[in-house]
Amino acid sequence: xxxxxxxxxxxxxxxxxxxxxxxxxxxxxxxxxxxxxxxxxxxxxxxxxxxxxxxxxxxxxxxxxxxxxxxxxxxxxxxxxxxxxxxxxxxxxxxxxxxxxxxxxxxxxxxxxxxxxxxxxxxxxxxxxxxxxxxxxxxxxxxxxxxxxxxxxxxxxxxxxxxxxxxxxxxxxxxxxxxxxxxxxxxxxxxxxxxxxxxxxxxxxxxxxxxxxxxxxxxxxxxxxxxxxxxxxxxxxxxxxxxxxxxxxxxxxxxxxxxxxxxxxxxxxxxxxxxxxxxxxxxxxxxxxxxxxxxxxxxxx
Numbered sequence: 001x002x003x004x005x006x007x008x009x010x011x012x013x014x015x016x017x018x019x020x021x022x023x024x025x026x027x028x029x030x031x032x033x034x035x036x037x038x039x040x041x042x043x044x045x046x047x048x049x050x051x052x053x054x055x056x057x058x059x060x061x062x063x064x065x066x067x068x069x070x071x072x073x074x075x076x077x078x079x080x081x082x083x084x085x086x087x088x089x090x091x092x093x094x095x096x097x098x099x100x101x102x103x104x105x106x107x108x109x110x111x112x113x114x115x116x117x118x119x120x121x122x123x124x125x126x127x128x129x130x131x132x133x134x135x136x137x138x139x140x141x142x143x144x145x146x147x148x149x150x151x152x153x154x155x156x157x158x159x160x161x162x163x164x165x166x167x168x169x170x171x172x173x174x175x176x177x178x179x180x181x182x183x184x185x186x187x188x189x190x191x192x193x194x195x196x197x198x199x200x201x202x203x204x205x206x207x208x209x210x211x212x213x214x215x216x217x218x219x220x221x222x223x224x225x226x227x228x229x230x231x232x233x234x235x236x237x238x239x240x241x242x243x244x245x246x247x248x249x250x251x252x253x254x255x256x257x258x259x260x261x262x263x264x265x266x267x268x269x270x271x272x273x274x275x276x277x278x279x280x281x282x283x284x285x286x287x288x289x290x291x292x293x294x295x296x297x298x299x300x301x
Contacts, residue, residue: 027066028111030059030102037105043184045165054095055102068112070103075116089121096121128278129240130252131158135233139241142229150225152202153214154246159199161250161268164219164243170212175203182269191269255282 028036034055042048061081067074075096082092100118107115131139136158144151156167162182169184178200181192195203203213210216226243227236235241247268254264265276 027068028106029064029066030055030062030099031064032066033102033106033111034059036111037102037109041101041105045169045184047165050094051098054098058095058099069114070112070116071114072116075118079121092121128248128252129238129245130249131241131245135235136249138233139229139235142232143225146225146229149214149217150222152205153217153222156199156202156214157243157246158249159196160193161247161254163247164222168212168214168217168219170203170214172212174212185269189269189271191266193267251276251279252282255279 034052038048038052042051058078061078062074079092079096082095087095096118103112103115106112140151140154143154153167156162157164160167160180163185166182166185170180170182174181174183175195178195179192180195180199180203181190183190185191205213223243230236230238230241251264251268254267255261259267261273261276261280264279265273268276270276
């Protein structure tokens with residue numbers, strides 16, 4: 001296993017003021033930086049919990065040592081250690097994104113005085129699983145037998161492409177007529193999408209004392225029912241059939257229906273088109289329209 005460089009040599013750093021005076025800067029650990037800036041950089045929720053876990057592992061790899069300089073060698077050895085632990089490039093990218101965000105904040109605030117260059121690891125194009133209509137029908141019927149509310153949530157997810165946390169975080173004012181706005185998103189940017197008829201019906205519950213249509217749902221309980229239902233309908237051995245498959249299903253149906261990738265990007269709230277390009281293989285049949293244009297027909301003499 002690659003050895004992470006001993007960061008004890010970075011325990012002290014001196015910054016020089018305009019008058020030439022030197023001031024010692026205290027070294028901080030990754031855990032201490034997260035404690036200091038975590039509330040500022042990440043909103044409470046599932047994503048922040050993942051970030052905390054990622055940074056906790058990184059702090060452990062660094063032996064809980066403080067630093068005021070984060071060198072390129074430290075970063076390279078850290079990535080090597082994660083890879084030795086069996087992390088895929090996609091997982092490494094997610095962990096490095098959290099670390100980069102934290103270190104950039106620390107650098108801006110003067111807590112560290114050197115940043116490495118974060119380079120995105122090349123990710124393999126993974127298989128994207130989505131539900132066919134008959135699979136959806138069987139799965140949703142099994143969910144409905146267990147909970148009408150969970151069924152309504154499932155319908156809403158597949159017809160809007162929302163993430164589970166986004167749907168649960170909805171408030172009544174976020175639904176206006178045929179439009180729903182997601183404010184609590186992974187990208188940190190709000191987006192609005194129109195509602196299908198059945199998605200609109202799924203959020204027609206009387207408000208009562210609830211903050212939103214799905215606010216009483218706990219993710220782990222929904223996932224438990226999901227797993228029971230998928231096992232019942234013969235999908236229990238498919239590890240890709242998780243609630244997030246409904247987001248993939250929504251995207252895949254849009255693309256296969258002829259919606260251009262730019263619109264799908266906006267619908268899903270992807271920050272870059274690169275993320276949406278995962279579904280580009282589904283539009284290859286549309287290339288048939290190019291043939292009449294390219295066909296060469298000699299004019300009759």
